[in-house]
Amino acid sequence: MPTLAIALVTLALLAFMVWRLPRAPAPLIAVALGVAAVALLDLPARGVEIVGRVPTGLPAVMLPDLSMVATLWPSALGIALMSFTETIAAGRAFAHEREPPPQPNRELLATGLANAGGALLGAMVAGGGTSQTAVNQRAGARSQLAALVTAGAALGTMLLLAPVIGLMPNATLAAVVIVYSIGLIDPAEFRAIRKIRRMEFVWALVAMAGVVGLGTLQGILVAIIVSLLALAYQAADPPLYVLARKRGTNVFRPLSPEHAGDEVFAGLLILRPEGRVFFANARRLGQRMRQHVTEDMPRVVLLDLSGVIDLEYTALKMLIEAERALGEQGVSLWLAGLNPEVLAMVRRAALADALGAHRMFATLEQALVRFQSPETSSPAASSS
Template identity: 65%
Template sequence: MDRRPLRFSTGSIRMPFPEWLRDYKSAWFRPDIVAGLTVAAVVIPKALAYATIAGLPVQVGLYTAFVPMLIYALLGTSRVLSVSTTTTIAILVASALDGVASANDTARLMTASATLTCVVGAILIVARLLRLGFVANFISEPVLIGFKAGVGIVIVVDQVPKLLGIHFHKGSFLHNLLAIVQGVPQASWATVAVGAVMIGLLIAMERLLPRAPAPLIAVAAGIACVDLFGLSAYGVETVGHVPTGLPALTLPDLPMMMALWPPALGIALMSFTETIAAGRAFAKRGEPVPQPNEELLATGLANLGGAFLGAMAAGGGTTQTAVSRLSGARSQLSGLFTSLAALGTMLLLAPLIGLMPEATLAAVVIVYSVGLIQPSEFRDILKVRRTEFIWAVVALVGVVLVGTLEGIVVAIILSLVALAHQVSDPPVHILGRKPGTNVFRPQSGEHPEDETFPGLLMLRPEGRIFFANAQRIGQKIRSPITAVRPKVVVLDLAGVFDLEYTALKMLIEAEKKLREDEGITVWLVGLNPGVLVMVRRSPLGETLGHDRMFFSMSHAVAKYHAGETGG
């Protein structure tokens, strides 16, 4: 039997369609049905809520839980990843659409959303063609933590007016915060009561019944209360009319593409980052690991297909994927059942959704957005490294004060600055030998007993040495030489995986100056194969020869003790 993967080729793209069916086991069918319907009970209410975050009609949430979920289930490489939309993507979509379409012009708003989603999908597919899956690693974890916390704060402040039943013109974060404070006296206390009850219900169920579909129960409870107690008469606002049936075909608008591609780039990056992070986090041992470039294709096509059928920008969500895993999902078939459940809701339950209180949706959004704010993660970063804690805080403040789309730029710039800082200032350790062993380690106050040897200075630079950091490393090496004035300097290069030409030239000149002007001999130890080849091909290799290059530090120390300095 032919066991090769089922793939269709389109240029340099290989489409797994759907490859997971090849190894499907009949015993997985029942768990996949249960998991798919359980995830639907969580995803559908949240998708409705996220549509309101994005400033879109509530039914867009249903479309997003249907089309992108369906396409990803067929093409994705993660068995349990649930793809619809997330709080982060929703708030980014809201920022992108704010300057393009008015909330009062539903037709233009839907066109703008379709255009944005189409561009996001196209960017992800182009990224797949260029094999840019590695870009997911370009945002450091501390910066991502700060960014998500900032998004969580922005979303909570954005939803509080719906909990209070107040209205005002939205502006900057500080403007909205002040308007909320000023609007409290005009709050609808019936709306406040509904919101408070819903938040209490959601929190209680998350803690006491973590496997229960809390969002679905809260939504059902809200609809029931409107019907039973006539809450609309007390000023409690509801979602209103939700159209029944399949979404209408929506075509992107070319002029809008020119205005929307910059925010679409940020949304595409965040969609892919969240997708690959969630997919990797919930992959079990023995399951296929999500492949970044294939995930770019799957999420790109999920967005592109969804764009024409009313869906907003989509990506993998951590919470819904966790539910999928806990519910026993075995394969992507569970995602197909979630998608079909969304389709059934569109065709049969849309009128009921229209009775849902706005405060209920706001409660769902707030409870699940607060999870983006994790003070413990900030504390953990601070314990390990203060500098990266500052980066996390700056990312948070950037999102809150500058804006979410601009916050992505801040996050990327911070990550790149962090990377540049790390590679431009690598450590250079002064080594000592652990007594009675051949273990050489950086000197520290914790090990004052470590041995050093008169006239011998042992140094260990680490990382890639190239033009951007060669001068800085030279300064770090020069400082202890000036202080100690040794006869021999041993450079342990075992931690140096690459030595660029500019750095090699500086090392050649430094060795010559130390030897001719100061009578100090330089030895090299533990060269990696690539570095060794470069050194041997250079004048430094001829100068040092075999006598001044060693396999290990212990060999160099033994030779020094034998009285052979090689000078």
């Protein structure tokens, strides 16, 4: 009960000062009152836990023990990954909208230098943190000067105030973190995510549950794993659209009931895959293409590859096999909209020789003009 009372009083005091006295150093006042209560009321004897002994004096230089590298490197690598992840997450969460976004490479360099220097002094792992940043922001921190002041205060504590800080109740420290981190919980943001994209809403819920149930670093790791699995699932099943042309224009867009008046062309099936086509999705993409060919029975299958950013060898081999199989069925395969990298890869393969220049086009419009020309208007011509 005494611990609960300390926590509730501190929460109420901080909330009041945030509401009525926003410019007051509320965390310092709360900590000072907590330390005073411990000293005057002998709260540890009543079951209130305090921070305890804080080492005094300057740290001694500690040279690294290289014999421990083999034992520690797996854990050190995991700690480094999680520390950097939380650092960049905190930087993005607290960046002001008019400020340039934090650069991950510079954050990684700064974190690495801080840890390299701190390691020689026996410091704990350094990294950005959401709770510390929240307290700093609410206290008025706006620049690197706040970090210098914090470093000076930490030095003063090590030399002079360590015994006093040791008397701070843990409940007081927890109340400070809760009050100044509560703004990180934004239900409106969750609603906005859910409205726009349900998959990312699931990621957000998983990240929240992971942080609440496992802790900040472990929760972020869970969110990263779930995100990577979701991205892998999306990459394994890329979009494939059947295209039609908007009447009176040269705009090609996915066929849908909303655009029922768009033009389709008898004997021509226009398909547009998007994303990176590689070994994990090439077979699935090929199955869906064959399904469309079976349903439409076209004379010409025109692949718009403008949305394909990369074509791996496995996918290119699939295209070569598809061109051969379609030719045996009397269906001609055409390509259009290849970006320079994909075009260079196609030209290095046997596919370019099989297609020839007359079945490879810079744009869909050029391919359509060719399809509608007299020399390709007949089935015999189109399968040649």
